Amino acid sequence: MIPLEHVIGLSAILFGIGVVGALTRRNLIVILMSIELMLNAANVAFIGFARNWAQMDGQVFVMMVITVAAAEVAVGLGIVISLFRNRDSVNVEDVSLLKW
Amino acid sequence: MIDVPSLDPRAILPILMVSIGSMVVLMGEVFLPRLRSASGEAPSDQRIGAILALISVAFLLLAFGLAAQSVSFDGIHFNPDNAMIVLDRFSGFGMSLVSLSALLTCILSVTYLAAMRINHGEYYALLLIATAGMMFMIASIDLMAVFLGLEIMSIPIYVLAGFDRTKLRSNESALKYFLIGSFASGILLYGMALVYGATGALDFKGIGTALAAPGMADNTLALAGLGLIIVGFGFKVSTVPFHQWTPDVYEGAPTTVTAYMSVSVKAAAFLTLMRLLQEAFGPMLGDIHLILWVLAALTIVVGNVMAIIQDNVKRLLAYSSVAHAGYILIGYVAATGTAEPELAQNAYQAVLFYLLSYLFINLGAFSVLVALARRGQDCDRIEDLAGLAKSRPGLAALMSLFMIALAGIPGTAGFFAKFFIFKAAVDANLIWLTIVAVFGSLISVFYYLRIPVAMYMREPVGEAPRPTTDFGELVVLAVCAIGVLVLGFFPNYGLDKLQMPGALDWAQEAIRVFYR
Numbered sequence: 231m232i233p234l235e236h237v238i239g240l241s242a243i244l245f246g247i248g249v250v251g252a253l254t255r256r257n258l259i260v261i262l263m264s265i266e267l268m269l270n271a272a273n274v275a276f277i278g279f280a281r282n283w284a285q286m287d288g289q290v291f292v293m294m295v296i297t298v299a300a301a302e303v304a305v306g307l308g309i310v311i312s313l314f315r316n317r318d319s320v321n322v323e324d325v326s327l328l329k330w
Numbered sequence: 331m332i333d334v335p336s337l338d339p340r341a342i343l344p345i346l347m348v349s350i351g352s353m354v355v356l357m358g359e360v361f362l363p364r365l366r367s368a369s370g371e372a373p374s375d376q377r378i379g380a381i382l383a384l385i386s387v388a389f390l391l392l393a394f395g396l397a398a399q400s401v402s403f404d405g406i407h408f409n410p411d412n413a414m415i416v417l418d419r420f421s422g423f424g425m426s427l428v429s430l431s432a433l434l435t436c437i438l439s440v441t442y443l444a445a446m447r448i449n450h451g452e453y454y455a456l457l458l459i460a461t462a463g464m465m466f467m468i469a470s471i472d473l474m475a476v477f478l479g480l481e482i483m484s485i486p487i488y489v490l491a492g493f494d495r496t497k498l499r500s501n502e503s504a505l506k507y508f509l510i511g512s513f514a515s516g517i518l519l520y521g522m523a524l525v526y527g528a529t530g531a532l533d534f535k536g537i538g539t540a541l542a543a544p545g546m547a548d549n550t551l552a553l554a555g556l557g558l559i560i561v562g563f564g565f566k567v568s569t570v571p572f573h574q575w576t577p578d579v580y581e582g583a584p585t586t587v588t589a590y591m592s593v594s595v596k597a598a599a600f601l602t603l604m605r606l607l608q609e610a611f612g613p614m615l616g617d618i619h620l621i622l623w624v625l626a627a628l629t630i631v632v633g634n635v636m637a638i639i640q641d642n643v644k645r646l647l648a649y650s651s652v653a654h655a656g657y658i659l660i661g662y663v664a665a666t667g668t669a670e671p672e673l674a675q676n677a678y679q680a681v682l683f684y685l686l687s688y689l690f691i692n693l694g695a696f697s698v699l700v701a702l703a704r705r706g707q708d709c710d711r712i713e714d715l716a717g718l719a720k721s722r723p724g725l726a727a728l729m730s731l732f733m734i735a736l737a738g739i740p741g742t743a744g745f746f747a748k749f750f751i752f753k754a755a756v757d758a759n760l761i762w763l764t765i766v767a768v769f770g771s772l773i774s775v776f777y778y779l780r781i782p783v784a785m786y787m788r789e790p791v792g793e794a795p796r797p798t799t800d801f802g803e804l805v806v807l808a809v810c811a812i813g814v815l816v817l818g819f820f821p822n823y824g825l826d827k828l829q830m831p832g833a834l835d836w837a838q839e840a841i842r843v844f845y846r
Contacts, residue, residue, distance in 0.1 A: 285530065291473075
């Protein structure tokens with residue numbers, strides 16, 4: 231039996247990696263992946279807590295999140311593609327028409 | 331044998347109307363172009379757009395009516411055994427607010443979309459889906475429903491922001507909104523996970539009960555979760571320091587979309603946060619009072635100061651909307667900082683009134699920009715507005731009205747909105763915050779008045795503005811101007827014949843849901 235602390239520790243580390251990645255990386259696809267990592271870190275936490283409370287609610291929430299994340303990624307990649315068509319780049323630093 | 335839960339579909343009827351509307355619009359988009367008139371002509375793009383807008387307006391009107399009617403409801407749960415959605419006075423108020431703003435946006439968009447050559451029917455479908463998501467979120471009494479509603483709202487708006495997909499600015503706007511928005515959802519979700527871990531419940535009532543247990547009010551896990559949830563909502567309503575996306579997204583998105591999201595997203599997120607704080611985190615309100623105080627003060631100062639240096643009207647309005655988020659937040663600071671339910675009730679009532687007035691004011695201001703847009707080109711720099719009083723006196727007068735309403739000058743809705751908020755703040759002993767807010771308003775007068783000054787005192791430069799205003803735009807402008815003036819002179823004006831309560835009475839009824 232894995233103790234709850236380990237599960238939550240893992241999820242916190244994943245979440246941290248996700249946040250740092252989303253904030254520091256410059257490639258759009260990598261940022262997208264980092265955001266997915268944040269959502270999945272929350273999923274891990276939900277599953278850990280659901281077992282701790284011996285409930286199904288947390289796991290149902292995870293199902294919802296997975297579905298929503300898929301929709302989000304589809305839209306996100308669509309946006310990245312329409313940008314790529316106009317700009318030929320997936321680097322956020324090239325996307326700086328709007329400032330101040 | 332599986333137990334079938336007892337469901338009460340009346341609770342989701344307004345949401346259902348909007349969702350069905352979105353599907354009808356999508357179907358219409360497919361089948362309308364195949365219709366042929368008697369002479370064998372296919373309908374023009376513009377006509378299809380107008381028909382789809384009409385369908386959306388019809389469904390939104392239904393939803394608005396159903397939601398507004400719920401002023402007299404005492405709350406119906408969709409599933410009484412395991413409630414996630416509730417239609418009570420509060421959700422009724424919020425739902426009518428967002429459906430009204432979506433309705434006005436639909437009417438406003440017809441000509442603009444054609445002028446920008448982005449006349450695709452999906453626009454209306456996405457608008458309706460986003461509205462359904464907002465209504466879902468406002469009505470939710472469970473973290474799962476909040477998250478789902480939030481995403482149903484956000485994802486279509488990411489697309490709408492990038493709707494002008496051949497323009498780089500629109501792409502950039504969509505991209506920034508998407509990245510920041512999904513980052514914020516991630517943070518919010520993690521906060522929800524922590525709250526679930528601390529309390530073992532996802533429904534607001536369960537969380538509230540768990541937190542009320544002795545020793546739970548300063549549980550680290552729950553506090554961290556609440557903090558992350560506030561950060562997530564902070565991104566959505568654009569409070570400083572989570573505001574950087576706002577000007578870029580507002581500037582790059584098509585103007586009708588900017589109008590819609592500046593009003594609706596803010597209203598939906600603020601209303602959801604209100605129910606969440608009140609029903610789930612009641613025992614912890616004292617702990618977050620200071621955080622909200624700092625957020626509100628920062629938001630007012632930064633929003634107003636940054637607005638001064640803007641040359642683009644959409645950007646200026648974006649920073650002004652940041653500042654207004656700060657004023658609205660004062661209502662939350664006042665409500666969380668006082669032990670007397672009556673004062674908290676007044677503060678929340680002021681917030682609802684503010685959101686309603688802000689709908690008319692901001693939608694009106696953006697409608698003027700929409701009405702000025704030329705073929706394929708937005709008219710959004712301050713110099714584009716120079717000399718407008720000579721060429722388009724009516725529009726110039728309306729724009730001036732909306733600007734002084736944003737500044738909060740008496741006689742307009744903006745005055746009473748600010749007055750009620752400041753009064754609630756003073757009653758709750760937030761003297762310093764009120765001083766900051768009043769100074770912020772003073773600064774704001776300066777930049778809001780730059781626009782009337784440009785319109786009335788400078789000579790026109792460049793191309794002449796569009797000579798006529800279309801019927802739909804006129805309707806929206808008229809509704810917004812009447813709303814601003816009526817709320818400005820009679821903040822509690824109601825229609826007895828239609829059994830419509832005045833705005834203040836309505837807000838009070840809505841808030842009473844939390845204090846029983």
